[in-house]
Amino acid sequence: MPPDTISVTFLGTAAGRPSTTRNVSSLVVKLDSKLWVFDAGEATQHQFMDDRCSLSMSRVARLFITHMHGDHINGLPGLLCTISAGEGSVLPGQEDPRLGGSQGIPPTEIYGPSGLRLFLRTCLALTQSILSRPYVVHELLFADEPEEVGELHPSERRGRSIRADERGFWRDVVGEAEGGGVSVSAGPIQHTIRCLGYLLSEAPRALPIQPNLYIPHLKKPANAAALAAQGIKNPLSILSQLQTSREPVTLADGTVLRPPDPNPHGGRRVMILGDTFDARALVELVRPADSSGKPAAGEVDLVVHESTNAYLPTWDDSHAPSKQRDGALVTEASVRALAREHGHSTPQVAGEFARLVGARELVLNHLSVKYPDPDARGAQGASDESRAKWRGMLGEIERQADEALRGGGRVDEGVEVEGSRTARVRTASDFMTVDVVRRDKRQ
Ligand SMILES: [Zn+2]
Ligand SMILES: [Zn+2]
Incomplete structure (x- = not known):
C-alpha cells in the first residue's frame, strides 16, 4: 500500500556554506513514519536534533546523495555514525563487539554517484568508526x-x-515494493560536476470500493456457505481483503470479484534535484520521449529546484542600473549566464523547468548567502530594516520563478508548454515542511 502521508522537510537550504539563518543542503522525505534523507551537508544531524525539527533520526531508512560537493555530503559520515550508534572503539587487538552483533541487522541503504562509497569508507576507516548497524552504498x-x-x-x-x-x-x-509503494528513479542534471536528480513515484492508490457491486454476490447462500467452510464467517470481510490485497477473489458460483481500479490520476510524484543550471534531461522521466503533447498541470506534485542566484536590481546594490560588470550592464541575462558558469540557476531557470514538467508546486532551494531567511532564529539580532530587505528579496525571487512557471510559450526546443494557473511557488527555509496532498484528496 502506498503511504498515507508524504511530506518534505528542509533541514538545510543554503548554497555552498552555512549562515546564521540557513544550514547547508539536506532535506527529508517522510513517508508515513519512514524517513528518506536527500543530501547531508555538515551538521545535518544537529538539524535533526534541533527543537524546531520533529523528525527522529532513528527513523532514517535510506539516504540519497545528489553529488559529491562538500556542502551536500560533509555531514554524511557523522549522521551515519549517529543513526548506526557508531561511536566508541576498543583497544587495539581486542574484538569489537559491535561487529559480531550487526550480522543480522538490515543495512542502512545509501544511493549516490561514483566516489560516494570510497568517501564514506575512507572517512569511517580513518576515524576508526565501527557501526552497530551496517550500511550499503549503491x-x-x-x-x-x-x-x-x-x-x-x-x-x-x-x-x-x-x-x-x-x-x-x-x-x-x-522498486515500488521495496520502497513501500514509492519507487525512486534518477537522471543526470547539468552542474560543474556529475550530479543527479531524483524522482519519487507513488503507486496509484485504488479507487474506493463500491460495496453494492460486491455484496449481492457475497450474500448468495451458496457463496456465503463456501466461504464459511473456509473459515470466513463474515462474507463482507472479503471487501477489505479486495481493497488491501489487490487480488481478485473467485466465489463458489464462479463469480470473480475484482479489486477496484487504480485511481486514474495516478500516484504522487516528487522531484528532488541537486545543484544544476539545466535539469531538462529529466523531463523524459516524467513524460516519455514518445508521448507527444503538453504536460498536464500537476503531473509532478512537487519540484525542489535550486535557485542560487537572482537578478534583484531593487534590492541588490551590485545590480543597480548604474553598476557594470566586465564593462557591461548587469541584467537578468548576465546574472543567469554567471550563475550558469558556476553550475547554478536563477528563479527563471527553476520556473521554466517546473513548467516543463507540469509542477503543481515549486520550492526554490539552495539559496545564496545573499538571501538570508528573515524569519529564522538566527535573524533575531538583525535590524527590522535588514529583515524587511531580506523578505523583499525572497518575495522577488518567488515572483520571478512564478512568472516563468505561469508564462506560456516556448521554453524548450520544439516544445510549447502552457503555463499553469494553479501552481504554487515558494522559497525554502530551514525546518519548513511541505505536505504533498494525496491525489484522491486534492481540492
Ligand atoms: Zn551546493
Ligand atoms: Zn554543487
Whole structure:
C-alpha cells in the first residue's frame, strides 16, 4: 500500500556554506513514519536534533546523495555514525563487539554517484568508526565511470553498481515494493560536476470500493456457505481483503470479484534535484520521449529546484542600473549566464523547468548567502530594516520563478508548454515542511 502521508522537510537550504539563518543542503522525505534523507551537508544531524525539527533520526531508512560537493555530503559520515550508534572503539587487538552483533541487522541503504562509497569508507576507516548497524552504498554510474571494487569497510555490505540505461536514466533504483509503494528513479542534471536528480513515484492508490457491486454476490447462500467452510464467517470481510490485497477473489458460483481500479490520476510524484543550471534531461522521466503533447498541470506534485542566484536590481546594490560588470550592464541575462558558469540557476531557470514538467508546486532551494531567511532564529539580532530587505528579496525571487512557471510559450526546443494557473511557488527555509496532498484528496 502506498503511504498515507508524504511530506518534505528542509533541514538545510543554503548554497555552498552555512549562515546564521540557513544550514547547508539536506532535506527529508517522510513517508508515513519512514524517513528518506536527500543530501547531508555538515551538521545535518544537529538539524535533526534541533527543537524546531520533529523528525527522529532513528527513523532514517535510506539516504540519497545528489553529488559529491562538500556542502551536500560533509555531514554524511557523522549522521551515519549517529543513526548506526557508531561511536566508541576498543583497544587495539581486542574484538569489537559491535561487529559480531550487526550480522543480522538490515543495512542502512545509501544511493549516490561514483566516489560516494570510497568517501564514506575512507572517512569511517580513518576515524576508526565501527557501526552497530551496517550500511550499503549503491552507486549510480554514468556510462564511462568504472565500477568501484575496493575492499569493504568492516561495517559495509557490498552495494550494487547501477549503470545508467541507454536513455541515461537509473530507473527504479528503489522498486515500488521495496520502497513501500514509492519507487525512486534518477537522471543526470547539468552542474560543474556529475550530479543527479531524483524522482519519487507513488503507486496509484485504488479507487474506493463500491460495496453494492460486491455484496449481492457475497450474500448468495451458496457463496456465503463456501466461504464459511473456509473459515470466513463474515462474507463482507472479503471487501477489505479486495481493497488491501489487490487480488481478485473467485466465489463458489464462479463469480470473480475484482479489486477496484487504480485511481486514474495516478500516484504522487516528487522531484528532488541537486545543484544544476539545466535539469531538462529529466523531463523524459516524467513524460516519455514518445508521448507527444503538453504536460498536464500537476503531473509532478512537487519540484525542489535550486535557485542560487537572482537578478534583484531593487534590492541588490551590485545590480543597480548604474553598476557594470566586465564593462557591461548587469541584467537578468548576465546574472543567469554567471550563475550558469558556476553550475547554478536563477528563479527563471527553476520556473521554466517546473513548467516543463507540469509542477503543481515549486520550492526554490539552495539559496545564496545573499538571501538570508528573515524569519529564522538566527535573524533575531538583525535590524527590522535588514529583515524587511531580506523578505523583499525572497518575495522577488518567488515572483520571478512564478512568472516563468505561469508564462506560456516556448521554453524548450520544439516544445510549447502552457503555463499553469494553479501552481504554487515558494522559497525554502530551514525546518519548513511541505505536505504533498494525496491525489484522491486534492481540492
Ligand atoms: Zn551546493
Ligand atoms: Zn554543487
